[in-house]
Each structure stands twice: as structure tokens, then as C-alpha cells.
Amino acid sequence: MAKGFQASRQWERINELWVTEDAAADLTGFKSDRRNFNIALWDPTANGVRYLRALVYELATRLSDDEWSKIENVHNRDVGDPVTVRYEGKSICLDYLQAALELGFIERELTLDGARVLEIGAGYGRTCHAMLSNYDLDSYTIVDLKNTLSLSRAYLREVLDDKQFAKMRFIQVEDEDIDAALGSDRFELCVNVHSFTEMTPDTVQAYLRLIDDRCEAFFVKNPVGKFRDKAMDGHQKGEEAVRLAMETGPLRQVLDIHDSEAVDAAVPAFIEAYRPGAGWACTADARGVPWSYFRQAVFRKTSSRKAA
Known part of the structure; x- marks a missing residue:
């Protein structure tokens, strides 16, 4: 080979370790x-x-x-x-890119200024942070597990100003009767982003009954099903984590999450699984960008019922 056209030291190493003389012998899986x-x-x-x-x-x-x-x-x-x-x-x-997309989706269906919002499973609080920063909400209540609630409380205390934080209320699942803790509170909107899929089916149903009783609208963004493709993450959390994940959520069917037809076929079941009750209509639904298998929907109550 002419001296000016020789492999770089980087490629000499690649040829030695990975693209070897035997690389073309079997093309199985090479891509x-x-x-x-x-x-x-x-x-x-x-x-x-x-x-x-x-x-x-x-x-x-x-x-x-x-x-x-x-x-x-x-x-x-x-x-x-x-x-x-x-x-x-x-x-x-x-996170905040998704929050902006979610808010745009919600506001096309609902008026958020002056709303009382209930969020079930808030993570560290990015949806709450974004919503309080863009709308003059009346209040924002988070219901969550103890450790996650501690994280969201600490984060939101850090990022919100005093006026915004004064609108917050935190309810811990483990130590409180949620219905009793909420008292007579009612909400214009309930929000759930990627946490119903990690709860037991019975818990999801209990929350949907609570939404039916206390809320006028519901925004949900969750997967339409499960996947078991080990190639995506190597099941790095262990097979026990995979088994537990398969037990949770109202939608536990396994599908190819990167097959648009398979995902689209699962959408009707998603709509029905997250409808809070018979008196609710899905007024909008769409893919939950950027994820192929996430769906977002807004449900609105079509028949009102006075609180008991």
C-alpha cells in the first residue's frame, strides 16, 4: 500500500479487535x-x-x-x-421538552388558568413545575409514595417561588386515607404521566374511581402495552425487575413497541383501560412523543354527579 493511503492507528486497532479478517465469514447479526x-x-x-x-x-x-x-x-x-x-x-x-408538548396537548382541550389540579404519581415534579410556571392555577395536589413524595417536595421547594409553592399540597399514600385527606376537594383536572403502568391493576382501578368521583377532566400518558426485548437494555435491572414490571398496569399485553401497526392496534384498549367511568368521553388522543408506544389522552366528564 502506498504510504499516503495507509490505515490510521485508530483503524488499525479497530481491524485488530472488531472488524477482523473473519468479520465477513458470517453475516449473522453483524448490523x-x-x-x-x-x-x-x-x-x-x-x-x-x-x-x-x-x-x-x-x-x-x-x-x-x-x-x-x-x-x-x-x-x-x-x-x-x-x-x-x-x-x-x-x-x-x-423532561421539560415533553412537558411543553403535554401542556400544549392539554390546553387545546381545557382551560387551565384557575384550575385545581390533582397529580397521581408526580416523579420529581417536572409536570407540576411546568404547569405552575405557565398557568395561574388555583392549587396543585400531589398524591405519591413516601420516598418519591420527599423528592418532589424537595425539588419543587427549590425551583418554585414562594407564591407558587404555597399552592402545593402533598399527600402520602402509605400513611393517609386518600379520600379522607382530600376532604371535600374537587378538581378540574387530574394528571397521570407514566405511573399507572407501574401500579397494580387494583390500585389503578381505585384511582380511576377517585378521578370519577372528584375530577372533571383527566390527562393520562402511559404505554399501550409491555415489551420483553432484552436487546434494548440487557435487562440490566435483573430478571426479577422484568417479572415485576410484567405484573403491573392495566395493560399487560406484550407487543413489538417499534411496530406502528402493533402499537396502533393496542390504542382502543388503552382508551378503555383509562376511561375513569361510564360518564366520561375521550376528547383527544395522540402518540406520546417521542416514545413509539406511549399514548396520551384527555378524558372529560359528560355527566356530573354531586359528591356524597
């Missing part, structure tokens, strides 16, 4: 192993953050001015050192 990862793709097992940032960047290019405004209205988004990208001078992470 999903180190051979192709060193030729055309970044190895997803070692480049998760790179792919996450690529996803956030691509989604950021598609945001409307209104969606950017919703994100920029949320102050202190950098608390906790999120994985971010900068797009046209603005910092964005996946």
Missing part, C-alpha cells in the same frame, strides 16, 4: 454488533447519553415558538444537572 458499530453506528450500549442528546436536539428543531415559550417560562430547569443540549442559544432537556 447489531461491534462490526457495524465500528463502521457505521455508535454502540448504543456505550453511547446512551450521545443518543439521548441526539434525540433531544432533533426534537428541539421541531418545537414551535409557543412550545419554546412554555419551556422558557419554567425557571430553574437546571436544578439537578439534567442532560441538556443547546439549540439556538437555549438550553433544553428531554
